[in-house]
Amino acid sequence: MPTIFIDGQELQVKDGENVLEACLNAGLDLPYFCWHPAMGSIGSCRQCALVQYQNEDDSRGRIIMGCMTPVTEGARFSLQGDKAKEFREAVVESLMLNHPHDCPVCAEGGECHLQDMTVMVGHSQRRYTGQKNTYRNQYLGPLIHHEMNRCITCYRCERYYKDYAGGKDLGAQASHDHLYFGRHEEGVLESEFSGNLVEVCPTGVFTDKPFLKQYSRKWDLQSAPSICTGCAVGCNIAPGERYGKLKRVHNRYNHEVNGYFLCDRGRFGSGYVNSDARLDYAGIKKPDDSFMAVHQQQALETAAGWIKGKKVAAIGSPRASLEANYLLREMVGAKNFAAGFSDTEAPLMSAVALILKTTKAQIPSIKKIEAADAILVLGEDVTNTAPRVALALRQSVRNKSFELAAQMGLPQWQDAAVRNLAQDQRSPMIIVSAMDTKLDDVASECISLAPDQIADLTVAIVAALANQASGNNEQANQIAQILQSAKNPLIVTGSSMLNLGIIDGAVAIAEALCTDDTSAMLSVCVPESNSIGAALLRSGSDDAIGLTLSDLVNNAPDVLLVMENDLERRLSPDEMHKLMGKGTKVISMDMLENPTLGASDMVLPAASYAESQGSLVNMEGRAQRYFPVFEPTAERLPSWQWLLKLGAITGHKALSKLNHFDEVVAACANSQAEFTDLARAAPDNSFRDRGLKIPRQTHRYSGRTAMNAGVSVHEPQQPHDTESPLAYSMEGLNRDQPSSLTPFVWSPGWNSNQALQKFQAEVDGPLKGGTAGQHLVVSSTMGYTAISSLSKGASQQVKSTAVKMQPHQWQLVPVHRVHGSDELSVNTDEIAELAGCAFVALGAVVAEKLAVTDGDGVVLGCGDTQLSLEVKVLRRVAKNCVGYSAGYKETLALQPATLVTLTKDAKWQRREPQLIASDRTIPDPIILDPNIAKGGSAHV
């Protein structure tokens, strides 16, 4: 630990860090722009200047950049001396020459790093009398708003977008004081991670476009710690609300999970929370199939009447909280409970749960994935199924460059130098998939194989690892050799191909790589935010297998409870019809109108994740708690509350004893061994910081008593949160609580998200409040045994059909899309726009044979079904395979591995190219949200 001196003060600093990091770690305020903790230093903005002295006698010193200067034993610096301060002020003055004075109308205002730094250096007088440079803004798609005049040329956007996230279509253009950061022409940003530009940009060049349409200042947002429900990664998010609307989602730092970055599905995919398709009231179906709105109590009493003395079964949900699923299981008994997976998916999820519990391999956190030095991806297009993991994989292939840099004594944070040194040398990443993946550009090798062939390859790799290579599978031998020579090999797979053989094979490879000293890493991607939670629940019940959906279809109960699950996505139309048929009373609770609700006899409006609390178990088995950002409006209730109320009214033995969320957590924790530590995911309701709850509102939160004055002058009381340690209030501290209770970051003088460094124990390190979440599943490390009885699903089906392949037939392979494949986020306008329509993905050869190109139509024939779909031509597609858009409404009926025919659709009308229209619809200023007025008038 070297000692350095800053303004005479002695500081013990970390070896290898730079002076800027050392200052920030010591709690000193040193302004910066271009440096970013995750992206290192380039020395462009010259803002973090200090004066360095040769020795004690040197009184002159020279200006150095904190971010570019490594700490050395005994080095002496001045941070507060006149020379350093004057220089830092001069830099801000320079940046301000062309920066517009538009803070009052800028979306960044109030959380602008440039504002903060300007105040910090004390620059207040303008001396420059020349003209400001102006630029044309670009249309960058529905998510990101571009305002180039505000640019201070810190290069962060380009470095993030291109270097960190692997984007190709945004960068620095032009030169001198007319640099331009944008695309080569207007158009939708291609990266799945473009939203992070909003947080990476230190000022208002890139702002959140959907947020602009319903804008509020950061200080006016009410926020709560939350977890993204977009996929199974479990990124920590900080959603913000005002006027009863979810306004935006910001990243919430979790050192081991998402770090500083989210994907665009997570950041922008919550628009459905504000959707008009949300259910407001409970409803009972009338004979004419329409619903009659009823009060909560009436609905509960009716439901109790239906349930009493009847055979009741329930279907839970992999996208509902663990607590809600647990209550549902308790209500009907484990024997009558289905976790809500489709029959194809259920065995895969059971297998993944078993893997987490037994594997010898190490299940890495997302952060740990970045440490992998050889990666084998099996069957998964990670960017589209677990996007944040893909971003981590992009960093892990850089380990080769860090190795080269270390040989030269170059620290990792010397970002430009490390990249220049390594150029395109990367750690090996082999991708075996049926089609293009978005990581192909950084892969050392891409192998295109049909899903069952991927499974076969895994067997060959395992054999090669055991030195049983027969020598005829050179590919497997090479892969085995690459993995064996790595220090931290990582196998990434997942359930997106719905092929158990691939998953089993991936585990076998990972376990074969585990020796006494090395533990290979294994990451298994699963589709939904609580897939693992639901899978654990199911396998932990009395009946190890539990009910499948087809069990219910074939043996219909009298009453069926469906919670937060659109069964249309899991059942064929015939099965759906049979299950929801006349004989069964179906009670469904969900958020958005969907076919399942439409077919139910009673619907109950459920709260979204933003209005409720619960725990989600992510792909690595980490339980994380989300808290309500705002109170549910209308008659909506969180599912767990619906179930408690239903339990109480029916006099359910166990449920009627539970009244509060913490009691549910405790009961759930006691119900099975895997959930013992569930309560540790976050502090309970009794937690207080210096006697106070944690405020959801900033201390500058404005208009609290007047917000609804346009509706009613009678000032409503603030809601009381009786279930969590968070308060709907400005009172209290947001400083020293556990990280799972941090709703937003703010520190005096640090109004932007850069205030995060005040919450971190060290720069880019864990938070002072610890890392949020709790690992529920700890592997017994006895080793995973593939249970063949579980694999009655997909993999064998594939193998049997593969044999019967005829010419002019293709095997269907699901293609996942970050925008479009997910059930909920696609109900957000912007995401729906990006998702486009359902498609068929073809290789160039097949496309040529059918005489079609991108945007043409083909008719996909599958038995009696004929589907007309848009064509996407991919770069590489495995032989005899054709992709279909997975999770899109139009293609829900398609099953993987089915054999289909393809013909050109002569009548197909090509879609018009995307209009560049959004720039013209800059939102009107919002005085009062019209929806509040609408909702309000109903009550008057």
Next chain:
Amino acid sequence: MEKVLTRNIGFDQKPTDLKAYEANGGYRGLRKALADMSPKDCQDLISDSKLRGRGGAGFPTGMKWSFVPGEDKCGPGHKYLVCNADEMEPGTFKDRLLMECDPHQLIEGMILAAYTIGADISYVFIRGEYVLAIQRLRDALAECYAAGLLGDNVLGSGYKLDMYVHPSAGRYICGEETALINALEGKRANPRAKPPFPQVSGLWGRPTIVNNVETLCNIPHIIDRGAEWFKSLGIGEDAGTKLFGVSGKVNNPGCWELPMGTPIREIIEVHAGGMQEGYQLKGFLPGGGSTDFLTHEHLDLAMDYNVIGAAGSRMGTGTMIILDDRTCPVGMVLNLIRFFAHESCGFCTPCREGLPWTRQVLQDIEDGRGQPEDLETLAYQVNYIGALGNTHCALAPGAMEPLQSALKYFYDDFKQHISSGRCPYH
């Protein structure tokens, strides 16, 4: 005086072909080195010769080469030699003469340099506007490949070297060696942070030496005739000869090869023929647009790196620009700052924003809109962006050199612009 670098250059400025070059002792140095000298011997000889870089900074060439790591340190792979022929310093036209008229001299120097540092690939990164030089270099390269002077087996020695001519897309900043390397890689021509220096991690992340044209042209002669001979050429403290140039209102503007240490007065009054009639010398930039003004009092100084440095300027490229008494010094500095502001790569804040601000203030003064406080602003800018270390590279500090010295020597002119509200020279 013996002509060394320009011995093959006549008044007609015709190119010297391979035959003519070899007839006048060309490739003798290369043959000698490949036959009798190890790379280490060459390295030591160049170090002994006290050759200093002719591109402007005057860094000792032998020392620069010595930083290239051996294969034990940098691992197997390519090493590169790059000739910096991106001659864009205002007022400088010496390298062009060498390349257009004697391309083989440069090629021989490059082969020798590459041999010394163990490079197997070399590039001539040349200013795009030098169309004639590009053509003549390419013709010469074709001759070399045909004659076995380049390729897989240079003169049968087993040494392998390829050479390419790469015309620049055109930025002044490409003359900065790391910006040049970025441009060569197809990236934005932004300078790189140092360390690491290109000698260790340069082109494509591999050890790379970047030398100026004139520097490399000296190498064959040193190898052929020895360090002592080379040192004896200089008449001051520096070794060798140098191409000196003069532009401005002199009777005979041009470029001449003269011994290092030739007095400034001799260059201007003898070789450049003195001032044109009706013009008086007011000051001069001794080594291109990014060097400080010197004036009458410096005319008897020797053109040596340290002597000019001690006088508060830099020898730079050794090509002088004369300021006469009928040209506005403010306008001249404005013209230079306008150039530098436009040529800033835009990477670091002080240069990107400070130079246009300086340009704007100077424009105001020149146009008669200047205010007394503008002089404070200019002094402030000199202090803010003129210090090495405040900026990412040396462009902005270089750009500030004519301004800071103009403020020192021609302060009255600035004041007069402001007080009279117009340019007194118009």
